[in-house]
Amino acid sequence: MASLKDVKSKIGGVKKTSQITSAMNMVAAAKLRGAQAKMEKFRPYAAKFNQAMGNLSSGMDSGAFPLMEAREVIKVVELVVVTSDRGLCGSFNANIINTAEKLLRKYQAEGKKVSLVCIGKKSISKLRKTGLVRKQYADLMGTFQMFNARAIAQDVAENFLAGESDLVQLIYGKFHSVGIQRPDTLALLPIQPAAQASEAAVAKGDYLYEPSPEQIMEVLQPLYLNVMVYHAMLEVSAGENAARMTAMDNATKACSDMIHNLTLVYNKVRQSSITSELMDIVGGAEALKG
Amino acid sequence: MAERIQLEVVTPSGPVVSDTVDIVTAPGVDGEFGVLANHAPFLSTLKIGALTYKQGNASEILMVSGGFCEVSNNKITFLVEAAERGRDIDVERALRAKERAEKRLAAAQRQEENLSQARAEAALQRAIARLKVSQAAK
Numbered sequence A: 001m002a003s004l005k006d007v008k009s010k011i012g013g014v015k016k017t018s019q020i021t022s023a024m025n026m027v028a029a030a031k032l033r034g035a036q037a038k039m040e041k042f043r044p045y046a047a048k049f050n051q052a053m054g055n056l057s058s059g060m061d062s063g064a065f066p067l068m069e070a071r072e073v074i075k076v077v078e079l080v081v082v083t084s085d086r087g088l089c090g091s092f093n094a095n096i097i098n099t100a101e102k103l104l105r106k107y108q109a110e111g112k113k114v115s116l117v118c119i120g121k122k123s124i125s126k127l128r129k130t131g132l133v134r135k136q137y138a139d140l141m142g143t144f145q146m147f148n149a150r151a152i153a154q155d156v157a158e159n160f161l162a163g164e165s166d167l168v169q170l171i172y173g174k175f176h177s178v179g180i181q182r183p184d185t186l187a188l189l190p191i192q193p194a195a196q197a198s199e200a201a202v203a204k205g206d207y208l209y210e211p212s213p214e215q216i217m218e219v220l221q222p223l224y225l226n227v228m229v230y231h232a233m234l235e236v237s238a239g240e241n242a243a244r245m246t247a248m249d250n251a252t253k254a255c256s257d258m259i260h261n262l263t264l265v266y267n268k269v270r271q272s273s274i275t276s277e278l279m280d281i282v283g284g285a286e287a288l289k290g
Numbered sequence B: 001m002a003e004r005i006q007l008e009v010v011t012p013s014g015p016v017v018s019d020t021v022d023i024v025t026a027p028g029v030d031g032e033f034g035v036l037a038n039h040a041p042f043l044s045t046l047k048i049g050a051l052t053y054k055q056g057n058a059s060e061i062l063m064v065s066g067g068f069c070e071v072s073n074n075k076i077t078f079l080v081e082a083a084e085r086g087r088d089i090d091v092e093r094a095l096r097a098k099e100r101a102e103k104r105l106a107a108a109q110r111q112e113e114n115l116s117q118a119r120a121e122a123a124l125q126r127a128i129a130r131l132k133v134s135q136a137a138k
Helices: A004-058 A092-109 A121-130 A146-161 A213-289 B091-111 B114-137
Strands: A076-082 A113-119 A133-137 A167-175 A181-189 A208-210 B005-011 B014-021 B023-028 B031-035 B042-046 B049-055 B058-072 B075-085
Touching: A004 A213, A004 B005, A004 B014, A004 B042, A004 B058, A004 B075, A076 A092, A076 A121, A076 A146, A076 A213, A092 A113, A092 A121, A092 A167, A092 A181, A092 A213, A113 A121, A113 A146, A121 A133, A133 A146, A146 A181, A146 A213, A167 A213, A181 A213, A213 B042, A213 B058, B005 B023, B014 B049, B014 B058, B014 B075, B023 B042, B023 B058, B049 B114, B058 B114, B075 B114, B091 B114
Parallel strands: A076 A113, A076 A167, A113 A133, A208 B042, B005 B075
Antiparallel strands: A167 A181, B005 B014, B023 B031, B023 B049, B042 B058, B049 B058, B058 B075
16 A cells, blocks of 8 residues: 555645646636637638628639639649647647548548648647648747738649649638537638629629729639638637647546545545554553553 | 718728728729729729728828728728728838838849749838828828
């Protein structure tokens, strides 16, 4: 049986751990609020952007734009995987990476080549061993801005235009609620106007354009990619912190359970040592009596 | 009273302006344009520059960069990457940014790097627009 001192130091250790996990829980909660506020602010922009994009593309022939061109033969598929930079957030990153790996295997089984673009340290370190990582971006999540997303979107678009990829999928962790975050997959390129054109039917197509609609489209398409990538990054940063909050909450609970159990052990050990001491004293007294 | 138009300026970090105004002038790629109430549906991309609007006698000036605007149903929506009110512009910072951009532009031109040259040029334009707008706001 463990000695009294051992149990005591173990209880101390677990207490320290629970202090750390509960502090991390609070930090994650604060960061989640920040990320959620950012998402709230971004939403009107994204909504209006998609609406305008839908309006614009409804009256246009999508074949005229290289970024919208759906290629008949798909040889190379590019997967853009967005995860967080830090761990300790439960299965959040693992789920995203699993989804990415599943897709990777699926495409490889179909005989297609796959290249990867990793955003966030976790996906970089996990997917590096596949040897397919084309580009990686780390340390963007904490302070990310629209221009980070722009650099990524630009690179992905250039690669697509150069014919190095024929289909680009975006894999990220969607933030459904504080309790639920699920990996989600989005087709990034070629841009599919059909998905956004639903509202376009309502607004009539007789817009005045300055310059021509085609030229506007050429400006809007890269912007659209920015918006998608930035949105995915926002979702991931909110999802990461929500997942961490839950994970740390669970850890703190597990710690307090452990402390409870260890305290029981401690009491038992203490009791048994007292009993044995008592036995000694009684035994000694009996011996003196003769 | 004259009819008014609903103005919205939205950036990725949140809405900046939401108001009903008399007239809006904006920097379109093909030149500056003005929009009054009941304008026909219209879509234009924007240059880096000054967006002004008037409400009665009060007028307001903003620096906008990179985006487009849409007019429909007596509502004008600007979707831009950045928008700053003239009086909120940090002149010191804009001046520093201008100097930095000029240096970068010169360096990029020497090395003939098209990408960094384009970036430096955009940064310079933004800085100049900021300075102009903050001047006009005074």
